[in-house]
Amino acid sequence: MQKLNKTSMISSIMLNKNILELKEQLKQVSNLQHDINSCITCGTISLADAASQIMMLKENSYQLKLKLIKEVHVTNNGAPRKIEYKETKGLWYTLLPDKHKLYGKTEEILLDKLMAYYGLTMLDFKMKTVFEQALEHKGKTEAVSDETLYHLKSSFARFIDEKLANSDIRSITCDMLSEYTLKMLRKAQWVDEQGVAHKVKKKAYLEYKSVLNLIFQYALLKDYIKTNPLSKFSNKVFYKECDCGKAQSSEKIFSDEEIKHIKERLRSKFNQKKYKGYFINGYAILLAIETGMRVGELPSLKWTDIKGNYIHIHSQQLSKRQKGGKEYYYADWTKNEKGIPMGGRKFPLTQIIKELLAELKELQVEKGIVSEYVFCHENGEWIKTDAYIACLSRLLKSLNYNITNNHAFRMSLNSNVLCAKLHLPVAKRAELLGHSVETNLKYYTFSTKDNMDDIIDLFDSNSLNEGQIPRVSPRSHQNVIIFTKKESPETLISQAF
Structure with a gap:
């Protein structure tokens, strides 16, 4: 018999x-x-x-698998290959056509492995298998980043227990999911050292729901199921078991004073010996504070993106997880554009930003650094998001801040400057930061982190009591400006920065 490769062998078997x-x-x-x-x-x-029927069907399944393997697992002369039990190892084994040995704890497990080898595996309807298929399908057919797929995997591992993961997708009903979800949310609650009970955040619950949606939508697409059990699944019922409160300002944004301390700490590091006079991640952090740019948008910013009176933000650095590490690549769209370049957004080139970029450019010229990227290493290579995130986290932890992420700069800029000081309409705020109006209102707009004395001073400095002259306290905000005439948004942005 002519020797066949595995692909042609499977084709002939089929x-x-x-x-x-x-x-x-x-x-x-x-x-x-x-x-x-x-x-x-x-x-x-x-x-x-049902016990007797289950046993009968199990035996029938075993016999059919055995017949299948005898048809395909043969030698060159057509004789069935031996399947034997090896007592020294306590395993069943057989010799494959490529001379490798295949083992199984039981004979049926070995039969299943042989069916997989010869491309005869029956469809596996376990939830975890369908999830893996759905995840692969999403990665191939949608413009999603590796990070999105990674977070879906993490959510599956966090919220789906072993019993549910091994359940047949065709047997799962809305009632089963509802009962499981309720128990899971209650089990996930925890009590801190002060005895305060904490529920699962609403956002985390919605991540769990995204996993379920992915699984059952794919199962529906592939005709594994006829109806989606999530069609009658009510989120409102489970929100009662979640922490649906909006995060406090102290958990999400920096105050003006904290921003000032961050800038001062960065400047103090610029001349440290370990940076050799070129603390490039420090410059990136300073620009993030002024513009609210996303982590991925900073490394991909090019000098050609700096225009006459604005910065053109239209790209990002993305990465792929692969063996041996990550591969970083340039994408000509921003996060909210979801894989389709739509021109990006413009951010005003304020005086502070101009001076910051001029300072960086002068430093690069002085050191002979040539690169198309604004934030690059001395060899001209663009900075990496992971290194930037690690640098920022260390910096903020050194200041004893609980907030250690770049995203806080976006929310702080929106809440403290665009909203509280410039009073820009929400549509304009959303346009400058590159997201929807709904996102800006729901996730980016927080009250400023003023203490009660500051608030009283603001009232006193902006209100006229009968027969009194407005009082301005030494503690009142130096950034409060009383205009004699209406100013344009562009003028306001310039003055705020």
């Missing part, structure tokens, strides 16, 4: 009439097993009553 008939019989047995398990789950039949 055309064998006997094999097709055996596969169809095995499929019918699998469907009957599923139907009986569904009846047991629904309570229409007891496990005791």
Whole structure:
């Protein structure tokens, strides 16, 4: 018999009439097993009553697998290859056509492995298998980043226990999911050292729901299921078990005073020996404070993106997880554009930003650094998001701040400057930061981190009591400006910075 490679061998197997008939019989047995398990789950039949049928179907499944393997697992002269038990190892084993040995704890496990080897594996309807298929499908058919896929994997591991992960997707009902979700949310609650109970955040619950949506939408697409159990799933019921309160300003944004301390700490590091007079991540952090640029948008910013009176923000640095590390690449769209370049956004080139970029450019010329990227290393290579994030986290932790992420600069700029000082309409704020109006209102707008004395001073300095002259306290905000005439948004932005 002519030697075939594995691909051509599987193709020839799939055309064998006997094999097709055996596969169809095995499929019918699998469907009957599923139907009986569904009846047991629904309570229409007891496990005791179904025991004999379950045993019979299990034996039929085993015999059909054995016949299938005898058809395909053969030597060059057509004789069935031996499947034996090796007592020294306590395992069943057989020799593959490529001379490698294949092992299994039981004979049926070995049969399943052989079916997979020869491309005869029956569809696996376990939730975890369908999730993996759905994740692969999403990565191939949608413009999603590796980070999105990574977060979906993490959410699956966090919220889906082993029992549910191994459940047959076809047997899962809305009631089963509802009962599981309620127990999961209650089990996830924890009590801190002060005895305060903490519930799962609403955002985390919605991440769990995203995983379920991904699984069942894919199962519906592939006709694994006829109806989606999530169609009758009510979020409102489970919100009661979640922490739905909006985060406090202290958990999300920096105050003006904290921003000032961050800038001072950065400037103090610029001349440290370890940076050799070129603390490039420090400059990137300073620009993030002034513009609210996303982590990925900073490394991809080019000098050609600096225009006459604005910065053109239209790209980002993305990465792919692969063996040996990450591969970083340039994407000509921003996060909110979701893989389709739409021109990006413009951010005003204020005096502070002009001076910061001029300072950096002068330093690069002095050091002979040539690069198309604004934030580059001395060899001209662009900075990496991971290094930037690590640098920022260390800096903020050294200041004993609980907030250690770049995203806080976006929210701080929106809340402290664009909203509280410039009073820009929400549509303009959303345009400058590159997201929707709904996102700006829901996730980016916080009250400023003023203490009560500051608030009193603001009232006193901006209100006229009858027969009194407005009082301005020494503590009142130096950034409060009283204009004699209406100013344009562009003028206001310039003055605020």
